[in-house]
Amino acid sequence: MSTMIKMVRALTAAAAIAVAAPALAAGEAPHIPREQWSFAGPFGTYDQAQLQRGFKVYREVCSACHSLKQVSFRNLAEDGGLGYTEEQAKTIAADYTVTDGPNDDGDMFDRPAILADKFPSPFPNEQAARASNGGAYPPDFSLLAKARAAHRGFPWFVFDAFTQYQEQGPDYIHALLTSYEEEVPEGVTIPEGKHYNPAFLAGNAIGMAQPITDEAVEYTDGTPMTVDQYARDVAAFMMWAAEPHLEERKKIGFRVIIFLIVFAGMLYFTKQKLWRNVEH
Structure with missing residues (x-):
């Protein structure tokens, strides 16, 4: 022993x-506090109103620099998502222009986007994106909520595995957007063109300036128009973009667990019946 x-x-x-x-x-x-999310836990679901607000923040603020190239316009009308109808998704798509072709003359041409198209990038290529952002390349938003996660150290990640807590990505995004500070602490050096953000995982110096301020995006449902709320909403939207079928996955997982429990019980009683007259 x-x-x-x-x-x-x-x-x-x-x-x-x-x-x-x-x-x-x-x-x-950096310390990244855990937030409360409607989609957390084995029975969590997306808040459609929050996703729509987050999409609004993305369209009016974030889309100027960040692409969403893995998301199609048709995804906006799918079950378990933003709750838009197909007609609403078509209207949103028509606001965007995509490059298509070649046509019969061999030339590329621009046209309004349709449901089958993916969200177009704000820049034609990576070099153009870097040139417009002081050399920094704005990451694509499609999978960022899964790719950028403030993983907790031992032994906390063990508890997260048992509680099925998988929202470290939205936690980090919310913390990043709400942690900009104008005053740099003594002993911390921020290079020229960078900004101080203690929540930034790759050091305290981040190339992106604070992207949003209070009342920058108008909400019509009475939700507070604060940086904290904007960050919470866009983080939820980015989680949906990274995992649009989260609700379906959780429902299937729950059904599988129930099936396995019932199946295990049936096997146990079958074994008891078959071997009841056999001496051990």
Whole structure:
């Protein structure tokens, strides 16, 4: 027993060192508070009103620099999403222009977007995007809520696995958008053209200036028009963009768990019946 305990302790220590080593090498990781999300947990669902507000923030603010190239206009009208009708999605698509072709003359041409099209990029290529943003390349928003996550260290990620908490990405996006500070603390150097943001995972200096301020986007449903609310709404929208079928996945998962429980019970009672007269 003592040998087993020693082995468990050794494995635990090794795991802690393995997890902590990258954080220590890169410096102390920023503290990212956990937020409350309607889509968190095994029974979580998207808030359609929040997704529509987040989409509005994206269209009016974020889309000037950030693409959404993995999302099609038809996705806006799918179940488990923003709740738009097909006609509303067509109207939104018609506001965008995409390049198509070649035509019969071999030339490319511009036309209004349709449901089958994906959201067009605000820049023709990466070089143009960097040139317009001081050398920084604005990341695509399609999968950012999954790709940018403030992973918690040992042993907290173990608890997250058991509680199925997978919202570290939206937590980070919300923290990033609400953590800009004008005053730089003593001892911290911010290069010219960068901005101080203690929540930025790649250091305190971020190339993107604070993108939004209070009352920058008009809400018509009475929701507060604050940076905190804007950040919360656009983070939820980005989570939907990264995982549009989240609600369906959770429903299927719940049904599978119920099936496995019932199936395990049936196997147990079948075994009891088949072997009841056999001596063990």
